[in-house]
Amino acid sequence: MPFTIKAPARATIALLAAAPALADPDTAILRAPAEGLESHTLYLPLEGADLPVLVWGNGSCAASHYLYTGLLTAIAQHGWAVIAVGSPGEDSSAGNPEMPERLIAAIDWVESEAGQAQTEGRADTGRIVAAGHSCGGLEAMLAAADARVSAVLGLNTGFFPADAEGRPPKMTSTLEDAAAITVPFMIVNGGEGDIAHGNSLLTYEAVTAPKLLVSNPAIEHSGLFYGTREGRTRPGSHAEAVDFMVDALGALLGEEAALAKFTGEGCTYCGDGWQSESAGF
Secondary structure, X not given: OOEEEOHHHHHHHHHHHOOOOOOOOOOOEEEEEEOOEEEEEEEEEOOOXXXXXXXXXXXXXXXXXXXXXXXXXXXXXXXXXXXXXXXXXXXXXXXXXXXXXXXXXXXXXXXXXXXXXXXXXXXXXXXXXXXXXXXXXXXXXXXXXXXXXXXXXXXXXXXXXXOOOOOOOOOOOOHHHHHHOOOOEEEXXXXXXXXXXXXXXXXXXXXXXXXXXXEOHHHOOOXXXXXXXXXXXXXXXXXHHHXXXXXXXXXXXXXXXXXXXXXXXXXXXHOOOOEEEEEOO
């Protein structure tokens, strides 16, 4: 059943998913099954036009985006149409092999008659970012082979070399898949405490498209979403995560003010624990 998230629901969302502060407490969000693609959830601001589209893959390539509900809600409040893998009620955290076809299905849906009807024609299908966390980041990077993807954001992720020790046997992707990324690309890691750190560096080096590498050792593998820094809860961490995600997405779509926060002298994500480097921008 669809429902609308308004300001009074903030406490409930926080209990559900450690939600960050919402972008604008007066902005209402529709969170509902994608009609005709009930394995996915739509987050849609009730106002605004020409909304860029975010298709989201979950950590562990799981069927549930439960852990990211608060973050995805806040991104939608910043003016994005978000389509996440997992129905609104799905809570399975079981791991799966990479299934980029689930993100491709989200793109197919938002372009379809059903998707256009539910988004009221307000989703801009010319600006689609594929993004995901950990294994979901692999799905996003693999989805970049679809020409409709405008940019890719991989969080705490990275391709394994085919012969790498410790490569999960169920994994189907390899570092060679990085060659298919030809659109603006950002990969984020949490320093050496992030299990994906080494693979993120290898993937960044392998991509030849315009690219950004961003690191913050304090976030480790999941702290950006859990609101922790160096394994401990830190006030303001959820709001920082929202700001970072909105800036990252904007930078990838070529918004100059957002891109300046990652590049150039005195950039926002070049200090206070953050490090950024880029090529091709």
